Amino acid sequence: NREWILAERPEGEPDTDSFELREGERPEPRHGELLVRVRYLSVDPYMRGRMRDAESYAEPWSVGDPMQGAVVGEVVESKSDAYDAGDHVTGNGAWADYSVLDASEVAPVDPSVADLPAYLGVLGMPGRTAYFGLLDVGDPSPGETVVVSGAAGAVGSVVGQIAKLNGCRVVGFAGSDEKVSWLTDDLGFDAAINYKQVDDYRAALDDAAPDGVDVYFDNVGGPITDAVFTKLNLDARVAVCGQIAHYNDESVPTGPRKLPQLIAPRAKVQGLLIGDYATRFEQASERLGSWVASGDLEHRETVVDGLENAPDAFLGLFSGDNIGKQVVGVSEP
Numbered sequence: 001n002r003e004w005i006l007a008e009r010p011e012g013e014p015d016t017d018s019f020e021l022r023e024g025e026r027p028e029p030r031h032g033e034l035l036v037r038v039r040y041l042s043v044d045p046y047m048r049g050r051m052r053d054a055e056s057y058a059e060p061w062s063v064g065d066p067m068q069g070a071v072v073g074e075v076v077e078s079k080s081d082a083y084d085a086g087d088h089v090t091g092n093g094a095w096a097d098y099s100v101l102d103a104s105e106v107a108p109v110d111p112s113v114a115d116l117p118a119y120l121g122v123l124g125m126p127g128r129t130a131y132f133g134l135l136d137v138g139d140p141s142p143g144e145t146v147v148v149s150g151a152a153g154a155v156g157s158v159v160g161q162i163a164k165l166n167g168c169r170v171v172g173f174a175g176s177d178e179k180v181s182w183l184t185d186d187l188g189f190d191a192a193i194n195y196k197q198v199d200d201y202r203a204a205l206d207d208a209a210p211d212g213v214d215v216y217f218d219n220v221g222g223p224i225t226d227a228v229f230t231k232l233n234l235d236a237r238v239a240v241c242g243q244i245a246h247y248n249d250e251s252v253p254t255g256p257r258k259l260p261q262l263i264a265p266r267a268k269v270q271g272l273l274i275g276d277y278a279t280r281f282e283q284a285s286e287r288l289g290s291w292v293a294s295g296d297l298e299h300r301e302t303v304v305d306g307l308e309n310a311p312d313a314f315l316g317l318f319s320g321d322n323i324g325k326q327v328v329g330v331s332e333p
């Protein structure tokens with residue numbers, strides 16, 4: 001059994017030196033546990049925080065700890081009455097060929113409803129984050145303008161589509177022309193801005209969001225957020241979901257930046273954590289699942305094949321290599 005561990009804490013931008021692939025025995029499930037052959041594993045921006053020795057909402061890993069995250073796979077040995085060998089499940093596991101999962105903490109997966117990688121994206125934690133972050137925190141009304149940063153990623157691509165289903169004008173920021181075309185041609189965004197090709201984000205928003213911004217769903221922070229803050233309408237809502245532009249910073253940028261821009265619009269800025277919505281996950285999963293089944297909600301996953309390539313897939317999140325949800329393909333059926 002191969003398993004990735006945290007080899008050292010990165011400073012600034014991580015590289016592959018932070019990870020080490022170890023060979024060991026296949027783990028043994030105990031009472032109430034499942035041995036799962038991992039088919040796909042998820043790499044997520046929040047994992048950068050867990051590599052840091054600092055208190056945060058996700059507990060920091062110690063050097064030598066196995067890398068962990070959402071996985072989807074097939075039960076090969078069950079020590080629980082709830083699942084049988086051959087069932088497919090998703091839950092929190094190791095970046096490994098085989099992982100032991102607590103049967104009480106996994107969810108069943110039906111490969112006939114959607115391909116397995118979708119359960120790590122639109123039908124997994126990122127999809128639910130989009131759902132609650134937009135609808136509960138952003139609280140959009142029909143006709144309002146919603147701007148989303150990191151728009152072509154796992155969370156952002158779902159946010160924009162749910163906003164469209166709610167009758168909003170939707171504008172996305174993304175880092176390539178291919179992403180911009182996907183957003184506008186396939187997902188129905190009204191406009192998208194390739195922020196790597198545009199110098200003046202505010203001017204770009206003048207065109208893309210001529211009526212100003214009522215809801216800003218922020219996945220990235222930095223200069224994109226600075227520009228959106230200058231376009232907020234009266235009573236605007238800002239949902240702070242992520243700040244990936246800052247995850248590799250060793251010191252926090254200081255100064256008021258664009259906070260004065262919040263005063264006149266009386267804007268509300270609210271952080272969100274998906275774990276707070278656990279009691280309503282089922283509701284979100286049902287709605288997301290029915291939108292996917294009806295074709296109202298498109299999804300895409302970028303698959304990097306091979307457990308040995310998991311660190312590269314993770315690092316690619318910071319250079320925007322993924323369109324939609326980034327996953328790693330670990331094993332074939």
Ligand code: NDP
Pocket residue numbers: 044045046125126129150151152153154155156173174175176179219220222240241242243244245246272273274275317318319320321322323324325326
């Ligand atoms: P994504 O699939 O969106 O992947 C990250 C994307 O961020 C990249 O594809 C890249 O796209 C973009 N990006 C990277 N660096 C920068 C930068 N410096 N400036 C602008 N864009 C950048 O990841 P997720 O959908 O999984 O997560 C999106 C955000 O939501 C993250 O910040 C994450 O931490 C947060 N999150 C928060 C949760 C919560 O409970 N609060 C739960 C889940 C996610 P591009 O090509 O456009 O640059």
